Amino acid sequence: MTGGAWSVLAVPFLAAAALLVLAGAPKVVRPGDLVRALRSTGLPAPAVGVRVFAAVEVLAGVAAVVVPSRVTGAAVAVLYAGFTAFVARALLRGGVLSSCGCFGKADTPPTWTHAALTGAAALVGAGVAVAAPADPWQGVGTGTAAGGLALVALVGFLAWQVMAVLPSVDRRAVRSASTRRV
Template identity: 45%
Template structure:
Protein backbone atom coordinates (compact mmCIF):
# COMPACT_ATOMS: atom_id res chain seq x y z
CA UNK A 1 0.00 0.00 0.00
CA UNK A 2 1.26 3.47 -0.88
CA UNK A 3 1.55 5.37 2.42
CA UNK A 4 1.94 8.78 0.76
CA UNK A 5 -1.22 8.17 -1.28
CA UNK A 6 -3.12 7.13 1.85
CA UNK A 7 -2.04 10.27 3.72
CA UNK A 8 -2.79 12.42 0.67
CA UNK A 9 -6.25 10.82 0.42
CA UNK A 10 -6.78 11.60 4.12
CA UNK A 11 -5.84 15.22 3.35
CA UNK A 12 -8.47 15.20 0.59
CA UNK A 13 -11.09 13.83 3.00
CA UNK A 14 -10.23 16.63 5.45
CA UNK A 15 -10.71 19.13 2.62
CA UNK A 16 -14.18 17.71 2.05
CA UNK A 17 -15.03 17.95 5.75
CA UNK A 18 -13.61 21.45 6.17
CA UNK A 19 -15.37 22.61 3.02
CA UNK A 20 -18.69 21.19 4.19
CA UNK A 21 -18.23 22.91 7.57
CA UNK A 22 -17.55 26.25 5.87
CA UNK A 23 -20.66 25.86 3.73
CA UNK A 24 -22.79 24.89 6.75
CA UNK A 25 -21.34 27.45 9.20
CA UNK A 26 -19.55 30.18 7.24
CA UNK A 27 -19.62 32.79 10.01
CA UNK A 28 -16.71 31.17 11.91
CA UNK A 29 -14.41 31.38 8.87
CA UNK A 30 -15.71 34.83 7.91
CA UNK A 31 -14.97 36.10 11.43
CA UNK A 32 -11.46 34.66 11.27
CA UNK A 33 -10.80 36.29 7.89
CA UNK A 34 -12.04 39.62 9.28
CA UNK A 35 -9.83 39.34 12.39
CA UNK A 36 -6.82 38.53 10.19
CA UNK A 37 -7.66 41.46 7.89
CA UNK A 38 -7.53 39.15 4.91
CA UNK A 39 -8.48 40.63 1.55
CA UNK A 40 -12.07 40.12 0.50
CA UNK A 41 -13.67 40.13 -2.90
CA UNK A 42 -15.81 43.27 -3.18
CA UNK A 43 -18.81 41.49 -4.61
CA UNK A 44 -18.96 38.81 -1.88
CA UNK A 45 -19.76 39.22 1.79
CA UNK A 46 -17.40 37.57 4.27
CA UNK A 47 -19.81 34.66 4.73
CA UNK A 48 -20.35 34.27 0.98
CA UNK A 49 -16.59 34.17 0.50
CA UNK A 50 -16.28 31.48 3.20
CA UNK A 51 -19.00 29.46 1.44
CA UNK A 52 -17.21 29.86 -1.90
CA UNK A 53 -13.95 28.65 -0.36
CA UNK A 54 -15.82 25.72 1.17
CA UNK A 55 -17.31 24.76 -2.20
CA UNK A 56 -13.84 24.87 -3.79
CA UNK A 57 -12.46 22.69 -0.98
CA UNK A 58 -15.26 20.16 -1.49
CA UNK A 59 -14.63 20.07 -5.23
CA UNK A 60 -10.87 19.71 -4.81
CA UNK A 61 -11.25 16.97 -2.21
CA UNK A 62 -13.63 15.06 -4.49
CA UNK A 63 -11.31 15.48 -7.49
CA UNK A 64 -8.29 14.31 -5.50
CA UNK A 65 -10.14 11.17 -4.40
CA UNK A 66 -12.06 10.34 -7.58
CA UNK A 67 -9.61 11.44 -10.28
CA UNK A 68 -6.29 11.79 -8.51
CA UNK A 69 -3.10 12.44 -10.37
CA UNK A 70 -0.21 14.84 -10.14
CA UNK A 71 -2.20 18.01 -10.76
CA UNK A 72 -4.78 17.46 -8.02
CA UNK A 73 -2.11 16.25 -5.58
CA UNK A 74 -0.10 19.41 -6.27
CA UNK A 75 -3.12 21.66 -5.82
CA UNK A 76 -4.02 19.94 -2.53
CA UNK A 77 -0.43 20.53 -1.39
CA UNK A 78 -0.66 24.21 -2.32
CA UNK A 79 -3.95 24.52 -0.39
CA UNK A 80 -2.31 23.06 2.72
CA UNK A 81 0.59 25.50 2.38
CA UNK A 82 -2.05 28.27 2.32
CA UNK A 83 -3.80 26.77 5.35
CA UNK A 84 -0.46 26.73 7.15
CA UNK A 85 -0.01 30.45 6.48
CA UNK A 86 -3.53 31.22 7.76
CA UNK A 87 -3.02 29.21 10.96
CA UNK A 88 0.39 30.84 11.58
CA UNK A 89 -1.21 34.26 11.13
CA UNK A 90 -4.09 33.26 13.43
CA UNK A 91 -1.55 32.24 16.08
CA UNK A 92 0.26 35.56 15.70
CA UNK A 93 -2.88 37.65 16.27
CA UNK A 94 -4.24 35.42 19.05
CA UNK A 95 -7.33 34.24 17.15
CA UNK A 96 -9.65 32.00 19.16
CA UNK A 97 -10.53 29.73 16.21
CA UNK A 98 -8.61 28.36 13.26
CA UNK A 99 -11.76 28.72 11.14
CA UNK A 100 -11.15 25.36 9.47
CA UNK A 101 -14.00 23.16 10.58
CA UNK A 102 -16.73 25.63 11.47
CA UNK A 103 -16.11 25.36 15.19
CA UNK A 104 -15.55 28.48 17.26
CA UNK A 105 -13.84 26.52 20.03
CA UNK A 106 -11.05 25.05 17.86
CA UNK A 107 -8.10 27.33 18.57
CA UNK A 108 -5.12 27.48 16.21
CA UNK A 109 -2.07 25.66 17.57
CA UNK A 110 1.47 24.80 16.57
CA UNK A 111 0.26 21.21 16.28
CA UNK A 112 -2.18 22.40 13.61
CA UNK A 113 0.68 24.14 11.79
CA UNK A 114 2.76 20.94 11.88
CA UNK A 115 -0.21 18.90 10.67
CA UNK A 116 -0.84 21.24 7.75
CA UNK A 117 2.85 21.20 6.81
CA UNK A 118 2.80 17.38 6.95
CA UNK A 119 -0.31 17.13 4.77
CA UNK A 120 1.19 19.57 2.27
CA UNK A 121 4.39 17.51 2.15
CA UNK A 122 2.65 14.17 1.62
CA UNK A 123 0.44 15.70 -1.06
CA UNK A 124 3.53 16.94 -2.89
CA UNK A 125 5.13 13.50 -2.48
CA UNK A 126 1.92 11.91 -3.83
CA UNK A 127 2.48 13.77 -7.11
CA UNK A 128 4.84 10.97 -8.10
CA UNK A 129 2.76 8.11 -6.71
CA UNK A 130 -0.34 6.15 -7.53
CA UNK A 131 -3.79 7.70 -7.38
CA UNK A 132 -6.19 6.54 -4.66
CA UNK A 133 -8.20 4.57 -7.23
CA UNK A 134 -5.04 2.88 -8.55
CA UNK A 135 -4.10 1.83 -5.01
CA UNK A 136 -7.61 0.46 -4.47
CA UNK A 137 -7.52 -1.46 -7.77
CA UNK A 138 -4.36 -3.26 -6.64
CA UNK A 139 -5.96 -4.52 -3.43
CA UNK A 140 -8.30 -7.31 -2.49
CA UNK A 141 -11.93 -6.56 -1.63
CA UNK A 142 -11.98 -3.52 -3.88
CA UNK A 143 -9.55 -1.61 -1.70
CA UNK A 144 -11.65 -1.76 1.44
CA UNK A 145 -8.50 -1.81 3.60
CA UNK A 146 -7.27 1.37 1.91
CA UNK A 147 -10.64 3.07 2.45
CA UNK A 148 -10.60 2.12 6.13
CA UNK A 149 -7.01 3.34 6.52
CA UNK A 150 -7.82 6.67 4.87
CA UNK A 151 -10.87 7.08 7.11
CA UNK A 152 -8.85 6.36 10.25
CA UNK A 153 -6.07 8.75 9.18
CA UNK A 154 -8.55 11.51 8.36
CA UNK A 155 -10.25 10.96 11.72
CA UNK A 156 -6.94 11.18 13.55
CA UNK A 157 -6.03 14.42 11.80
CA UNK A 158 -9.49 15.81 12.57
CA UNK A 159 -8.97 15.04 16.26
CA UNK A 160 -5.47 16.54 16.05
CA UNK A 161 -6.87 19.76 14.56
CA UNK A 162 -10.04 20.12 16.66
CA UNK A 163 -10.49 18.01 19.80
CA UNK A 164 -6.86 18.02 20.94
CA UNK A 165 -6.52 21.83 20.91
CA UNK A 166 -9.88 22.12 22.68
CA UNK A 167 -8.75 19.67 25.36
CA UNK A 168 -5.42 21.45 25.75
CA UNK A 169 -7.16 24.82 26.09
CA UNK A 170 -9.56 23.41 28.70
CA UNK A 171 -6.66 21.94 30.65
CA UNK A 172 -4.76 25.22 31.01
CA UNK A 173 -5.19 26.71 34.46
CA UNK A 174 -7.14 29.94 34.51
CA UNK A 175 -6.18 32.36 37.21
CA UNK A 176 -8.89 34.69 38.38
CA UNK A 177 -7.90 38.08 39.72
Protein backbone atom coordinates in the same frame (compact mmCIF):
# COMPACT_ATOMS: atom_id res chain seq x y z
CA MET B 1 5.34 7.39 -9.12
CA THR B 2 6.55 3.98 -8.25
CA GLY B 3 4.16 1.62 -6.54
CA GLY B 4 6.26 1.84 -3.37
CA ALA B 5 5.99 5.63 -3.14
CA TRP B 6 2.23 5.61 -3.75
CA SER B 7 1.81 2.87 -1.15
CA VAL B 8 3.47 5.21 1.37
CA LEU B 9 1.61 8.38 0.34
CA ALA B 10 -1.80 6.90 -0.45
CA VAL B 11 -3.23 6.79 3.07
CA PRO B 12 -2.14 10.26 4.22
CA PHE B 13 -3.07 11.75 0.83
CA LEU B 14 -6.54 10.22 0.80
CA ALA B 15 -7.07 11.18 4.47
CA ALA B 16 -6.03 14.78 3.71
CA ALA B 17 -8.35 14.85 0.71
CA ALA B 18 -11.25 13.47 2.75
CA LEU B 19 -10.62 16.11 5.44
CA LEU B 20 -10.90 18.79 2.75
CA VAL B 21 -14.41 17.56 2.04
CA LEU B 22 -15.38 17.24 5.70
CA ALA B 23 -13.92 20.64 6.66
CA GLY B 24 -15.14 22.48 3.56
CA ALA B 25 -18.77 21.37 3.60
CA PRO B 26 -19.75 23.19 6.83
CA LYS B 27 -18.17 26.42 5.53
CA VAL B 28 -20.28 26.28 2.36
CA VAL B 29 -23.41 26.27 4.51
CA ARG B 30 -22.18 28.48 7.37
CA PRO B 31 -19.32 30.76 6.30
CA GLY B 32 -19.60 33.08 9.33
CA ASP B 33 -16.93 31.44 11.51
CA LEU B 34 -14.32 31.55 8.75
CA VAL B 35 -15.31 35.11 7.83
CA ARG B 36 -14.67 36.17 11.45
CA ALA B 37 -11.44 34.15 11.63
CA LEU B 38 -10.05 35.69 8.45
CA ARG B 39 -11.00 39.20 9.55
CA SER B 40 -9.38 38.63 12.96
CA THR B 41 -6.05 38.27 11.15
CA GLY B 42 -6.58 41.30 8.93
CA LEU B 43 -7.56 39.39 5.80
CA PRO B 44 -10.59 40.37 3.68
CA ALA B 45 -13.44 37.90 3.92
CA PRO B 46 -16.73 38.42 2.10
CA ALA B 47 -19.17 35.59 2.91
CA VAL B 48 -19.71 34.78 -0.76
CA GLY B 49 -15.95 34.46 -1.26
CA VAL B 50 -15.69 32.09 1.71
CA ARG B 51 -18.53 29.97 0.32
CA VAL B 52 -16.88 29.78 -3.11
CA PHE B 53 -13.52 28.88 -1.54
CA ALA B 54 -15.18 26.22 0.61
CA ALA B 55 -16.90 24.75 -2.46
CA VAL B 56 -13.52 24.60 -4.24
CA GLU B 57 -12.08 22.89 -1.16
CA VAL B 58 -14.85 20.25 -1.26
CA LEU B 59 -14.49 19.70 -5.01
CA ALA B 60 -10.70 19.40 -4.77
CA GLY B 61 -11.04 16.86 -1.97
CA VAL B 62 -13.56 14.74 -3.89
CA ALA B 63 -11.45 14.89 -7.05
CA ALA B 64 -8.30 13.91 -5.12
CA VAL B 65 -10.01 10.85 -3.65
CA VAL B 66 -11.52 9.74 -6.96
CA VAL B 67 -8.54 10.55 -9.21
CA PRO B 68 -5.22 10.95 -7.39
CA SER B 69 -3.07 12.75 -9.98
CA ARG B 70 -0.55 15.55 -10.44
CA VAL B 71 -3.36 18.09 -10.65
CA THR B 72 -5.24 16.88 -7.58
CA GLY B 73 -1.97 16.46 -5.69
CA ALA B 74 -1.10 20.07 -6.50
CA ALA B 75 -4.56 21.21 -5.41
CA VAL B 76 -4.21 19.41 -2.07
CA ALA B 77 -0.71 20.84 -1.62
CA VAL B 78 -1.77 24.42 -2.39
CA LEU B 79 -4.85 24.28 -0.17
CA TYR B 80 -2.97 22.86 2.80
CA ALA B 81 -0.05 25.26 2.30
CA GLY B 82 -2.59 28.09 2.44
CA PHE B 83 -4.16 26.64 5.60
CA THR B 84 -0.72 26.35 7.17
CA ALA B 85 0.08 29.97 6.33
CA PHE B 86 -3.27 31.10 7.74
CA VAL B 87 -2.86 29.15 10.99
CA ALA B 88 0.68 30.52 11.41
CA ARG B 89 -0.55 34.06 10.68
CA ALA B 90 -3.34 33.66 13.25
CA LEU B 91 -0.91 32.39 15.86
CA LEU B 92 1.66 35.12 15.21
CA ARG B 93 -0.87 37.97 15.03
CA GLY B 94 -3.08 36.77 17.87
CA GLY B 95 -6.17 36.34 15.71
CA VAL B 96 -8.79 33.59 15.69
CA LEU B 97 -9.59 33.06 19.33
CA SER B 98 -12.22 30.48 18.46
CA SER B 99 -13.22 28.27 15.54
CA CYS B 100 -12.59 29.00 11.87
CA GLY B 101 -15.55 26.79 11.01
CA CYS B 102 -13.52 23.92 9.59
CA PHE B 103 -14.91 21.43 12.07
CA GLY B 104 -18.46 22.64 12.45
CA LYS B 105 -19.43 24.49 15.60
CA ALA B 106 -16.68 23.16 17.86
CA ASP B 107 -14.42 25.78 19.39
CA THR B 108 -11.09 25.00 17.72
CA PRO B 109 -8.51 27.74 18.10
CA PRO B 110 -5.33 27.35 16.03
CA THR B 111 -2.23 25.66 17.45
CA TRP B 112 1.30 25.05 16.20
CA THR B 113 0.44 21.35 16.09
CA HIS B 114 -2.41 22.21 13.73
CA ALA B 115 0.03 24.15 11.54
CA ALA B 116 2.50 21.25 11.54
CA LEU B 117 -0.22 18.79 10.53
CA THR B 118 -1.52 20.97 7.68
CA GLY B 119 2.09 21.54 6.61
CA ALA B 120 2.63 17.77 6.49
CA ALA B 121 -0.54 17.40 4.40
CA ALA B 122 0.81 20.04 2.00
CA LEU B 123 4.03 18.05 1.64
CA VAL B 124 2.10 14.84 0.99
CA GLY B 125 0.07 16.64 -1.70
CA ALA B 126 3.29 17.97 -3.21
CA GLY B 127 4.71 14.45 -3.27
CA VAL B 128 1.74 13.25 -5.27
CA ALA B 129 1.91 16.33 -7.52
CA VAL B 130 5.57 15.69 -8.32
CA ALA B 131 5.18 12.01 -9.07
CA ALA B 132 1.54 10.96 -9.34
CA PRO B 133 0.61 7.29 -9.52
CA ALA B 134 0.01 6.05 -13.06
CA ASP B 135 -2.89 3.85 -11.96
CA PRO B 136 -3.58 4.38 -8.26
CA TRP B 137 -6.33 1.79 -8.03
CA GLN B 138 -4.60 -0.98 -10.00
CA GLY B 139 -4.74 -4.28 -8.16
CA VAL B 140 -6.96 -2.96 -5.39
CA GLY B 141 -9.43 -5.68 -4.57
CA THR B 142 -12.40 -5.57 -2.22
CA GLY B 143 -10.39 -6.70 0.83
CA THR B 144 -7.57 -4.27 0.14
CA ALA B 145 -10.04 -1.45 -0.47
CA ALA B 146 -11.89 -2.15 2.79
CA GLY B 147 -8.67 -2.27 4.80
CA GLY B 148 -7.34 0.82 3.06
CA LEU B 149 -10.56 2.70 3.67
CA ALA B 150 -10.44 1.78 7.35
CA LEU B 151 -6.85 3.02 7.57
CA VAL B 152 -7.69 6.26 5.74
CA ALA B 153 -10.62 6.80 8.11
CA LEU B 154 -8.40 6.17 11.14
CA VAL B 155 -5.69 8.57 9.96
CA GLY B 156 -8.31 11.20 9.10
CA PHE B 157 -9.98 10.77 12.49
CA LEU B 158 -6.67 11.10 14.33
CA ALA B 159 -5.76 14.21 12.32
CA TRP B 160 -9.15 15.71 13.19
CA GLN B 161 -8.55 14.88 16.85
CA VAL B 162 -5.20 16.68 16.76
CA MET B 163 -6.68 19.78 15.11
CA ALA B 164 -10.14 19.97 16.68
CA VAL B 165 -9.94 18.22 20.06
CA LEU B 166 -6.33 18.52 21.24
CA PRO B 167 -6.52 22.34 21.59
CA SER B 168 -9.20 21.89 24.28
CA VAL B 169 -7.03 19.51 26.29
CA ASP B 170 -4.45 21.88 27.68
CA ARG B 171 -3.47 22.28 31.31
CA ARG B 172 -6.08 24.96 31.93
CA ALA B 173 -8.90 22.84 30.47
CA VAL B 174 -7.83 19.73 32.39
CA ARG B 175 -7.41 21.70 35.63
CA SER B 176 -10.80 23.33 35.12
CA ALA B 177 -12.51 19.97 34.56
CA SER B 178 -10.86 18.38 37.61
CA THR B 179 -11.93 21.19 39.96
CA ARG B 180 -15.56 20.72 38.98
CA ARG B 181 -15.66 17.15 40.37
CA VAL B 182 -16.54 17.78 43.97
